Every structure is written in C-alpha cells, then in structure tokens.
Amino acid sequence: LTLGHFPSSLAGTTVGGLCATRSSGQESSRYGSIEDMVLSLAVVMPDGTFAAPRPGPRSSLGPALHELYLGSEGALGVIIGAVLKVHRLPEFVVGRGFGFADLTSALASMRAVMQAGIRPLLMRLYDPEDAAFNGYDLPLGACVLVVATAGLKAVAEAEADAVRRFAGNADDLGEEPWDRWQRHRFDLSAERLKSLLEPPGAYLDVIELAAPWTVLPQLHSQVKAAIGVGGIALCHFSHAYEQGCCAYFTFAGARDTEDAARSAYSRAWEGAMSSALELGATISHHHGAGQARARWIADEMGGWMRLWTSVKEAVDPAGVMNPRALGGAR
Incomplete structure (x- = not known):
C-alpha cells in the first residue's frame, strides 16, 4: 500500500507537519495533495479540548471542520493524529522524457494530458535553463518534460501511448530522463x-x-x-x-x-x-x-x-x- 505522498522534504517531516502546512508531494497529479488524503484528524485545541477523528469515509453532518487545520501552520492547536487514505501500489509504471522546442508547446502538452482525464504518476517540465543545468544536451531554448503513467499494465501502457500522442513533434528522449529523476527525486x-x-x-x-x-x-x-x-x-x-x-x-x-x-x-x-x-x-x-x-x-x-x-x-x-x-x- 502507499499513501502516495512524497514531498522532497519527506526525510524531515511529520504527518502533523505535512497537514499543518498543506503539503503536496511529487505524485500529486495521481494521488492528490495532503488535503485529498486526510479523512479526519485528532487535534488538541489551545484550551486543551480534544477533538477525535470523526467516523466514516465521508459525512454530511456540517462542515468538515478538520480542514481548518490543513494549512493552519500551528495557529489553531496541535495535530496529534490523522486518518489517511491509502492506495494499492500500481502494478506497472511507464516513464520517459520528451524534448520540446519551446516552453509554450510543452505546457500545452501538459494541459492536454491532464484535460484528457489522464492522471500521471509524475509530470515535470524543466525550462531551458533548468534543463541545461541538469545536463540535458538540447538545442537553445529547448526544455524537457518527464512523464510517468501507472496502474494496471494495460492502463499504464495505454496512457503512456496517449502521452506520446499529446507530445506531438517533441523528441522522444526515451526512459533515461525518468530513470534520472528517480535517482535524484529527493534531492x-x-x-x-x-x-x-x-x-x-x-x-x-x-x-x-x-x-x-x-x-x-x-x-x-x-x-x-x-x-x-x-x-x-x-x-x-x-x-x-x-x-x-x-x-x-x-x-x-x-x-x-x-x-x-x-x-x-x-x-x-x-x-x-x-x-x-x-x-x-x-x-x-x-x-x-x-x-x-x-x-x-x-x-x-x-x-x-x-x-x-x-x-x-x-x-x-x-x-x-x-x-x-x-x-x-x-
């Protein structure tokens, strides 16, 4: 199982801190950010009142008051517990990179992928300066898009094929950009x-x-x-x-x-x-x-x-x- 929440700061975080700062992780396009993962919280308020997690995967009984604490940065009390959604690990992952001639076309490709209903495990675009700084040997002004799809093998491969189509005339850089990102993901x-x-x-x-x-x-x-x-x-x-x-x-x-x-x-x-x-x-x-x-x-x-x-x-x-x-x- 996985929560699917992987901020770059993972090694130095706590669950309460992630909630209090309204954190988002590297795989948020698939799993959502911390507010999408929290079903309920246990908190101690400034006057000592204890609020226990509420039951059920969802309730229509008034506002979801625990959400006041998501992003509160310690102003409303101390988060001492959380009920979080978890997911089964994907059976298969397909990742690769694409080289775009300009930033505008790369952003348009990202937009098309998301608005087609695809939820990539990862989609990260490096502008020309960041791509060059990361060692990519591309023409002047070019940028790099790294995309990974996940799920059942047939689903992950079908979505990867759709991503290739949305990449249009971009250069297919193969799996190396994805492999490189995995090696350095927590840098x-x-x-x-x-x-x-x-x-x-x-x-x-x-x-x-x-x-x-x-x-x-x-x-x-x-x-x-x-x-x-x-x-x-x-x-x-x-x-x-x-x-x-x-x-x-x-x-x-x-x-x-x-x-x-x-x-x-x-x-x-x-x-x-x-x-x-x-x-x-x-x-x-x-x-x-x-x-x-x-x-x-x-x-x-x-x-x-x-x-x-x-x-x-x-x-x-x-x-x-x-x-x-x-x-x-x-």
Whole structure:
C-alpha cells in the first residue's frame, strides 16, 4: 500500500507537519495533495479540548471542520493524529522524457494530458535553463518534460501511448530522463546551487507559485526577470491539474556585501510576489506562508482574511499557539 505522498522534504517531516502546512508531494497529479488524503484528524485545541477523528469515509453532518487545520501552520492547536487514505501500489509504471522546442508547446502538452482525464504518476517540465543545468544536451531554448503513467499494465501502457500522442513533434528522449529523476527525486532543488554560496553576499532560495494554464507563460517570464537579475534563475513545472500547475523557481546570486545581497534578495521576493498577485497566481502552492510571505497574505486572501482572523480569535483568544501564522502579529 502507499499513501502516495512524497514531498522532497519527506526525510524531515511529520504527518502533523505535512497537514499543518498543506503539503503536496511529487505524485500529486495521481494521488492528490495532503488535503485529498486526510479523512479526519485528532487535534488538541489551545484550551486543551480534544477533538477525535470523526467516523466514516465521508459525512454530511456540517462542515468538515478538520480542514481548518490543513494549512493552519500551528495557529489553531496541535495535530496529534490523522486518518489517511491509502492506495494499492500500481502494478506497472511507464516513464520517459520528451524534448520540446519551446516552453509554450510543452505546457500545452501538459494541459492536454491532464484535460484528457489522464492522471500521471509524475509530470515535470524543466525550462531551458533548468534543463541545461541538469545536463540535458538540447538545442537553445529547448526544455524537457518527464512523464510517468501507472496502474494496471494495460492502463499504464495505454496512457503512456496517449502521452506520446499529446507530445506531438517533441523528441522522444526515451526512459533515461525518468530513470534520472528517480535517482535524484529527493534531492532538494536548492541543493544543486549550494556551491554558489560563497560569502560574503551570496543568497539562494526557492519560490513556488501556481496559476491557470493561460497565465503560466507570462508568470514564468515575469518572475524569471525579477529573480534572475545578476544571478541564476531556474524553473520547473509540476503538480499538474486540469486547470493549471505549479511553477517552482530556484534562484541564486551574489553581491559584494551582505547588505547588497539582502537588498537584491528582497527585491527578488518583491518581484515574484507582485507578479503572482498581478497575474492571478497563488503566492504559495505547497510551501505554506511562514514569514517570507507574511506581507502579501492578506492581498491574496482578500475578504477571507476576516474569516480566518475570526476563527483564530475564537479558537485561541489568549494567543498561546503560533501568533505569527498566516499574517498574524509580527
């Protein structure tokens, strides 16, 4: 059996933490994200009240209140247990890579796959810079799409054939890109650039956004322009849905002084967040809010921010839990 939840941070996580940060894993296009896997939770509220998991695979008895804790980042209590969905392991997996001449056609292929009803085990697109950084020898401007389908052997093979058709004129790169991804699947994206962190004045970070298919090309170009000034900017697309997908940016740079580096780093974040909000993207697909995004949370949440604030005040009037969660007191 498998939960089907494999975030890159798996080795350092807990189930409660994955729930509290509304985590998403590498195989989310097939199995969903953590909110799709949680049937119920056991929590201890700030006043000591214990809430046990509710019965059944589903209930229509009021709102699913446990979902308030998915993404709450410790503001409403402590998650001490979870009832999770598991699945039988797929009988067969087919994986391969495709080389596309440009990003737009590759994104169109991803969209076609998802909107045809195929639920790939993995679908990950590396933009030209990320593909080159990963050692793919492709023409200038080309990108790499890695796709795996899974299930009963006949189903996995049929879906793989459909993926090939949706790839159109892309070059078939065979199984090696899939094999390579499996070998490095738990390598953290930023780890690849650690050698660039030479003090003083070096910085490195990742920003993951999500947007509808029609917005992704513009989001990609604007964010790359914002975070890549005087440094390196890479992007891969993953966590695909019928409606859109996640754009995961990795960036690094260096300045002559720590102060100059902090300023450049802050401008990169400012540019990425402003672009996301301007284009209608979410400012976080699966890394949560933390403090890095605190300034922009209310801008995305809009009227929902009042509801969230009211819930926090009702559940934790004394503020004994995480007071800075999701735009709280700083």
